[in-house]
Amino acid sequence: NSALYQSVKNGVNGTLVGNGLSKAEATTLSKNFSDIKKELNAKLGNFNNNNNNGLKNSTEPIYAKVNKKKTGQVASPEEPIYAQVAKKVNAKIDRLNQIASGLGGVGQAAGFPLKRHDKVDDLSKVGRSVSPEPIYATIDDLGGPFPLKRHDKVDDLSKVGLSRERQLKQKIDNLNQAVSEAKAGFFGNLEQTID
Numbered sequence: 248n249s250a251l252y253q254s255v256k257n258g259v260n261g262t263l264v265g266n267g268l269s270k271a272e273a274t275t276l277s278k279n280f281s282d283i284k285k286e287l288n289a290k291l292g293n294f295n296n297n298n299n300n301g302l303k304n305s306t307e308p309i310y311a312k313v314n315k316k317k318t319g320q321v322a323s324p325e326e327p328i329y330a331q332v333a334k335k336v337n338a339k340i341d342r343l344n345q346i347a348s349g350l351g352g353v354g355q356a357a358g359f360p361l362k363r364h365d366k367v368d369d370l371s372k373v374g375r376s377v378s379p380e381p382i383y384a385t386i387d388d389l390g391g392p393f394p395l396k397r398h399d400k401v402d403d404l405s406k407v408g409l410s411r412e413r414q415l416k417q418k419i420d421n422l423n424q425a426v427s428e429a430k431a432g433f434f435g436n437l438e439q440t441i442d
Contacts, residue, residue: 263273 260273263276
């Protein structure tokens with residue numbers, strides 16, 4: 248019987264230590280194990296006399312002590328475990344939101360459009376300039392063989408980077424080829440080129 252008691256006591260100690268208590272605290276709690284058992288038996292016996300006080304109100308339940316040791320705060324015995332988890336998750340989300348909103352100032356300096364406390368509902372706009380002006384329109388005319396000027400809209404990317412001179416030369420070459428084909432009896436390309 249004492250071997251069984253020792254085995255149970257060791258198991259309880261291991262569980263308590265696993266839940267964050269020191270060995271000394273676990274030993275103290277497990278020493279009270281038999282006292283708690285006696286107290287429970289006494290209280291259960293009193294239920295027949297309509298005494299529904301349960302355990303002594305001044306005594307904090309073991310699971311509350313374990314929880315206090317693990318989290319550093321008193322856990323209310325009435326509070327369900329999922330409510331405690333929800334609080335921790337919400338605190339973590341709030342912390343991440345604080346960090347994210349704090350990045351607004353850093354991003355502003357780096358040229359990002361997001362500001363502190365901005366809420367982004369449409370993720371397709373993330374990273375876009377606050378200005379409605381398209382990115383490619385902000386390329387200044389470099390005065391060289393680049394045809395792009397501020398506010399130019401580029402629909403045909405095959406022409407990007409071609410100088411005006413090269414564009415005209417390409418059109419003339421296309422017309423010459425279409426005329427040659429027309430002389431040979433193929434008029435479709437000529438009509439397209441003239442259009």
